[in-house]
Amino acid sequence: MELVEKRLILSYTDDEGSITIENYIKKGGYKALRKALEMRPEEIIEEVKKSGLRGRGGAGFPTGQKWSFVPNDGNEHYLVINADEGEPGTFKDREILEKAPHLLIEGAIISAYAIKANEGFIYLRAEYMDAFKILKDAIIEAYNNSLLGKNILGSNFSFDLHLYPGAGAYICGEETALLNSLEGKRGIPRLKPPFPAIKGLYGKPTVVNNVETIANIPIIINNGGDWYKKLGTEKSTGTKIFTISGAVKEPKVCEFELGKITFRQLIEYAGGIREGSKLVGVIPGGLSAPILINDEIDIPATYEDCSLKNTMLGSGAVIVIDDKIPLAKIIRRSIQFFAFESCGWCTPCRDGLPWATRILRKIEVGNGRREDLDTLYEICNYIKGKTFCALGEGAQWILRVYIEKFGEKILTQG
Amino acid sequence: MNLEKVQELREELENLKKIYKKGNSIIIPALWRVQEIYGYLSDEGLEILANELNTTKEKLLQVATFYHFFHTKPTGKYHIYICTNVSCMLNFAYEVVDELRNILKVNENEVTPDGMFSWEEIECIGLCDQPVAGFINMKRITNLNKDNIKDIIENPQNYAPEKTKIELI
Ligand SMILES: Cc1cc2nc3c(=O)[nH]c(=O)nc-3n(C[C@H](O)[C@H](O)[C@H](O)COP(=O)(O)O)c2cc1C
Ligand code: SF4
Ligand code: FES
Numbered sequence: 001m002e003l004v005e006k007r008l009i010l011s012y013t014d015d016e017g018s019i020t021i022e023n024y025i026k027k028g029g030y031k032a033l034r035k036a037l038e039m040r041p042e043e044i045i046e047e048v049k050k051s052g053l054r055g056r057g058g059a060g061f062p063t064g065q066k067w068s069f070v071p072n073d074g075n076e077h078y079l080v081i082n083a084d085e086g087e088p089g090t091f092k093d094r095e096i097l098e099k100a101p102h103l104l105i106e107g108a109i110i111s112a113y114a115i116k117a118n119e120g121f122i123y124l125r126a127e128y129m130d131a132f133k134i135l136k137d138a139i140i141e142a143y144n145n146s147l148l149g150k151n152i153l154g155s156n157f158s159f160d161l162h163l164y165p166g167a168g169a170y171i172c173g174e175e176t177a178l179l180n181s182l183e184g185k186r187g188i189p190r191l192k193p194p195f196p197a198i199k200g201l202y203g204k205p206t207v208v209n210n211v212e213t214i215a216n217i218p219i220i221i222n223n224g225g226d227w228y229k230k231l232g233t234e235k236s237t238g239t240k241i242f243t244i245s246g247a248v249k250e251p252k253v254c255e256f257e258l259g260k261i262t263f264r265q266l267i268e269y270a271g272g273i274r275e276g277s278k279l280v281g282v283i284p285g286g287l288s289a290p291i292l293i294n295d296e297i298d299i300p301a302t303y304e305d306c307s308l309k310n311t312m313l314g315s316g317a318v319i320v321i322d323d324k325i326p327l328a329k330i331i332r333r334s335i336q337f338f339a340f341e342s343c344g345w346c347t348p349c350r351d352g353l354p355w356a357t358r359i360l361r362k363i364e365v366g367n368g369r370r371e372d373l374d375t376l377y378e379i380c381n382y383i384k385g386k387t388f389c390a391l392g393e394g395a396q397w398i399l400r401v402y403i404e405k406f407g408e409k410i411l412t413q414g
Numbered sequence: 415m416n417l418e419k420v421q422e423l424r425e426e427l428e429n430l431k432k433i434y435k436k437g438n439s440i441i442i443p444a445l446w447r448v449q450e451i452y453g454y455l456s457d458e459g460l461e462i463l464a465n466e467l468n469t470t471k472e473k474l475l476q477v478a479t480f481y482h483f484f485h486t487k488p489t490g491k492y493h494i495y496i497c498t499n500v501s502c503m504l505n506f507a508y509e510v511v512d513e514l515r516n517i518l519k520v521n522e523n524e525v526t527p528d529g530m531f532s533w534e535e536i537e538c539i540g541l542c543d544q545p546v547a548g549f550i551n552m553k554r555i556t557n558l559n560k561d562n563i564k565d566i567i568e569n570p571q572n573y574a575p576e577k578t579k580i581e582l583i
Contacts (some may be wrong), residue, residue, distance in 0.1 A: 088499045088538035126446070126483055128538040129552050132581040139583050162433055165580050167442055168482030170537060184438030186480040202437055245501040245542035252543060287500060287538075315544075325504055333503055337537055343480075 003269050006231070006239050006257040009096065009103065009215045017099035019134060021141040030147060032218035036110045037155045044114040048217065050225030052237035056092075057082055057173075057210030058286065058314045060303050069197035070115045070205045078206040079112045079120035080182065080196075081214055084166055084173035086125065087286035088337060089317030092241040093211035095253050097131040100215070101138035105161065107214035109147065110221055112159045115207050120159065123178050125166040135163055152375035170341035172223070174389055175208040177343065188343050189389040212241055232258035236302040240316050244270035247277060247322035256301070263297040266318050277322035281405075286313025287334055288394035288402035291321070310401065328368070328410050331402050332360035338395035346385040349392030355379055356399060368411040377403055415458060419451050423459060426451070427466050433582060440467065445478050447546065450579050454485040466467055482536075490525045490532035492570040495549040496558070499538040505545035511535060513560040517567050531567070552578045 007014070011027070018024035036044055049064030081104070085093040096104055103124075112120050124131060139161055142148040150158045164182055166172055172181045176190035179201050200206020216238065220228050229237045236258040245251040249271030261269075265281050273279050281293040284301065290311040292299075299305040305315045321330060324395060339353035356379045359372050376399060383396040402410065426447040427440075434440040441489055444467065448459035460471045467474075478484040485493075496514065498507040515521065518531050525532045539545035544556035553565060553575045566573050 026435055035508045085540050086538070089501050089542055090538075091540040091542055094540045124553070125540075126580060127549075129578070129580065130554075136583045138582045163582050164434075164439070165446055165582065166481075167446065167484055168536075169480060181442065182439060183440030184477065186477055243542065245545070251501075283500075317503075319501055319542075321500075321504065326421070330503070332502060333498065333500055341537065358582060 003256075003261065003265055005254050007255045008219050008239050009212065009241060010061070010253070010255045013095050013099035018137070018256045019099065021102055021138070021145060024100070024106075028222070029102050030106055032221040033106050033109055034149065034153065036113060036221050037153060037157065041114045041116055044110065044221065047225040048114070048220060051216075051220045051222055051228035052225075052232075052235075053213065053216055053220065053228065054218075054236070054303065055210055056212035056240070056316070058087060058226040058288070058312075060313065063099045063189070063209065063213055066197060066208060066209075067111075067115050069195065069200065071208060072116075072284060073205070076202075076204045077115055077117040078201040078204055079108060079115060080175075080178065080201060080206055080208045081108060081120065081122045081211060082173060082175065082178060082208055083122050083124040083128070083131075083211050083314075084170075084178060085128070086170040086341075087288060087315045087317060089243060089283065089286050089319040090315040091243045091245075092253055092316060094128060094131070095241070096211050096215050097128060097136070101131075101135045102142070103215050103218060104135075104233040105138055105142050105147070107217040108161055109142075109152065109159055109218050111207070111209065111214055115205075116405065117207070118158055118160065118163045121162045121164045121201075121245075123166060123172070123182055126168060127166075129136055132163060139163070142205050154308060161266075169343075170337075171343045171389075171391055174391065175181075176209065177389070179206065186343075188345050191388075194296040232260075233300075233302055233304070235304045236313075240301070240313070242301065242316045242318055244318045244320065246283075246320040247274050247279075247324065248272065248320050249274050257278075259302050262300050263292060263318060266301060267297075267320055270318075270320070273320065273322055274324075277324045280321045280323050280327065282323065283317075283319040285312045287319070287337060288312075288390075288398065289314045290398045291405065293405055313370055326364065327402075327406060328360060328364040331399065331410065332357060332364045335360055335395060335399055338391060342391060343389075346386075346388040346392065348386045349388075351378050351396070352383045353392065353395055356395075360407055363411060370408060370411070373403055373410065375405070420458070420462060423451050425449060425461055427463070430582070436563070438467075438469075441474065441477055442481075445474065445484060446580050449484060450577075454488050488525065491530050492532075492550055492574055494531065494533040494555075494566070495536040495539070496533065497537070497539050497541070497545075497547045498535045499542075501538070501542035502545040502547060507546040509560045510546050510548075510558050510563050513563050514567075517564065524539075531570075552576045 069118040181187040546558040
């Protein structure tokens, strides 16, 4: 069977993309905004709720529901777009930021209108140096066309959009750490509740959404929530952008209707596994998602199917692992990542992860013993449920699953 | 005091003040400007910043040291990052790192005696479709391997940007 993409978002990146406003308008851009400004903010939230859209940043929280938590208090509100894209293996937002900046800007304006925010920030990782210039130029074009600033398109809605630079810290993708960073502080997560929708940037109600989430908004407003909900499965509506990398012949970014494709098919779509090696497993949703092995990769790539297999769809970053690099090395490198990026706020994560990394290094150089696996498992138990944020939790989760699925093979493979 | 740099930094700060008006949001963009102008977070740059923003150098460093990109010591004229996270590692990123270490004969974050080069491993930079990926002075270098990294060291000017500046609005 031939695999056919459903390119809703990515169609805006096709051909020469839609970097300039002319190209974007040629592709139907800014129609949704005109339509949205004729609607009441509550109607937009209702439409997004109907669509079933779930946040594309990793946690998969329903977007419309998140927006409805913002109080109707007539106070200052903020929209913050999470363009930190730090989850290893993920480069989907990069496509949107660099090739379809106006899709993101249009989505931002509609979202801000819906949650009654007059100011917004795109928190953009410094790694995406080129995207700053592209977005800045696009934002200026939008201002020049009365799409940003005071009285947008003659309405009584005003909205300013800024870029904010990250400075290299994975944890700043976590929404409350991001807000601290955006306030010019160290990027340490905040205690929740209160959630950002109640008390966020500068203590004001704030919605934080991922780039891909926001890029879906113009599409939903153009076609309606009911239309969007018809795509995908009941619990995973719409399309999802996947990035496939690692041990495949042609790493790539693609967009499929959710539920219509399995992880094995995604590998095929990326040209298959590279020459002369054997598949070991697939990380389905970025490095924080536990590995799938054997027939587990025949499940559809959806939120619910991943969850049934004790992993997650996360950011949609599919990392294909083969046997050319020893498994112990891959596990060590993964845990080392979380140890390096730990913000240091809580002890189990700050102390436990470097400890696990040291043991894994010993295993990697061939000095591992059975007891080391027990110690690693103990460390997982010592972290589990005792961390302040999901970084430490995710790290112990993937390590635990590696031990459960591979056991002593970790000591000998490679 | 390097008056030219001080002048440039002051002008940049004026621009940033127009964008980031609330709280201390200006701090991280301002730290970037110091690093862009001085190559690292120099004492001189930090002192000007502290003065302009009504804070102290120590408070600025407290923020800056949280973030991996900020350097509190000078780097080489060309600072190279190589991504060794899993997708790049699967494509033999460590061979590139080993080669780099061999050619430059310095360890991670040390500067070559002539002041020309320094290097660092980096976590995923979102270029996993073009592995092995990295930066030279924050400009992308992709599809790296242990052979083509040599050319980058021999002709860095062909790869590095003239100037590194984050565009903000
Ligand atoms: C350690 C950590 C890193 C994260 N990194 C990102 C990221 O880079 N980009 C992102 O959109 N969300 C990231 N998230 C998820 C955010 O906290 C948040 O759920 C998301 O931005 C909400 O947007 P959404 O509902 O549109 O997905 C991260 C979460 C954690 C715990
Ligand atoms: S779990 Fe780790 S990253 Fe999260 S708050 Fe604790 S120390 Fe920081
Ligand atoms: S793993 Fe190297 S760029 Fe993503």
